[in-house]
Amino acid sequence: MRNFPPTVCLDGVAVRRIREEQRLTQLYVAKVVGVTTDTISRWENNRYPTVRRENLFKLAEALESPAHLLVKDDVCALESIEEGDNLASVVSAVPERTIPSLHALLFPGIVALLLVAGLLFYLWLRPPTSNLHDDSPDIAISRTLPRYAAPGMVIPVRLHLNVDDATKRYIIREHFPPGWEVIETSPPASSIDNQDGIARWIVKQGEKSSLIVYLVRVDARSPMGMIARFRGEIITNIDEKNQAIASVGETEMTVGPYNWSDLDGDNTIDDAEMLEASLAFEELEGVHLEWQELESIWDAGHYRFDPVKRRFVAEKSARKELPVQ
Structure with a gap:
């Protein structure tokens, strides 16, 4: 059995095609997977391009299809790197660059630290705001x-x-x-x-x-x-x-x-x-x-x-x- 990463890239076109071939409704698939029909619709229209591994298996069960037929291998290549993969093999694909000097490395870091310190000082001096909303209404x-x-x-x-x-x-x-x-x-x-x-x-x-x-x-x-x-x-x-x-x-x-x-x-x-x-x-x-x-x-x-x-x-x-x- 293929070992999928925690998050995979779903092939919405394949999901819709297989569901229609099986003559299954979005409502039926949604009830089996345990999500809403809106979520199924978004999966099929690639509005949610990724899906959790456990939902992929539930979706494959609902569609009576192998899980590997429901995912894209070419679009989410970086997301498919698993914990046991050799990171060096991935990094080796990146072109080598000239190693910068110590001065070039330290100067941006010092500037960043000064900016962070200034921001923290500003937040400390600013009066509290009573109407601060962290999240937009759902x-x-x-x-x-x-x-x-x-x-x-x-x-x-x-x-x-x-x-x-x-x-x-x-x-x-x-x-x-x-x-x-x-x-x-x-x-x-x-x-x-x-x-x-x-x-x-x-x-x-x-x-x-x-x-x-x-x-x-x-x-x-x-x-x-x-x-x-x-x-x-x-x-x-x-x-x-x-x-x-x-x-x-x-x-x-x-x-x-x-x-x-x-x-x-x-x-x-x-x-x-x-x-x-x-x-x-x-x-x-x-x-x-x-x-x-x-x-x-x-x-x-x-x-x-x-x-x-x-x-x-x-x-x-x-x-x-x-x-x-």
């Missing part, structure tokens, strides 16, 4: 979207919030495709503009929420194959300055003749997709999304989209079973 918002949306149908959107207690008041601003219609939100939105595609939530102190969900109806005129884009930000006041922090997570979905829970767009809701939908419904208690229709499609084994009546029609067929491990 603020993040992550979006979860379905992969597909059918014209005229209703789909759910989930916003997971991480806002520390030091933030007293903030605004969540969500941008969805213009012409699409937000029909229900939880908690209730403070402002909705369906024409321009903007929804806002004002969250005051004592009203802190870790989850915002909303239902949006797709414009019936949206063409098949259209890529619908979402974005958002959280507006807050940090150190008496207004700041806008962009949301992360999923930002695109495809308009097609598929139910929102059909992750692979094969007009079938299999057991794994139904399990994923049931987990989503646990977070959608504050809104009214049709569950019976989803159950009937799952029970029938197949469905088709009726573009005239704008509804999904369940059709009886052999149900696709998951392979037994």
Whole structure:
């Protein structure tokens, strides 16, 4: 077995490709590894280029793939030096330089010591500051979207919030495709503009929420194959300055003749997709999304989209079973 260093350079492209080949969702992989779906998304998009060794092994287990297929060997060469490696072999690759004189070595050191002494003296004389913040508030918002949306149908959107207690008041601003219609939100939105595609939530102190969900109806005129884009930000006041922090997570979905829970767009809701939908419904208690229709499609084994009546029609067929491990 390959001996990996404590931190390795993850190959996000390979992680995404293997996950999709295995027909696994980001939510499933996140639960196995013990991280959030946002972390999985960042790994796949190389926003977190490195990962701890223990998380690499968990990720390999979730993807049912050898760990060495998930890492890059050429990008993080210096990070892959292990404790037992011969440091001389690494240093030997550095071109030799002329050894500087003793005077050239001592002079910069003396200057540095004088600068440090002056800084310490300044800090000692400076009066204490009562409003000193060592760390910026921990603020993040992550979006979860379905992969597909059918014209005229209703789909759910989930916003997971991480806002520390030091933030007293903030605004969540969500941008969805213009012409699409937000029909229900939880908690209730403070402002909705369906024409321009903007929804806002004002969250005051004592009203802190870790989850915002909303239902949006797709414009019936949206063409098949259209890529619908979402974005958002959280507006807050940090150190008496207004700041806008962009949301992360999923930002695109495809308009097609598929139910929102059909992750692979094969007009079938299999057991794994139904399990994923049931987990989503646990977070959608504050809104009214049709569950019976989803159950009937799952029970029938197949469905088709009726573009005239704008509804999904369940059709009886052999149900696709998951392979037994």
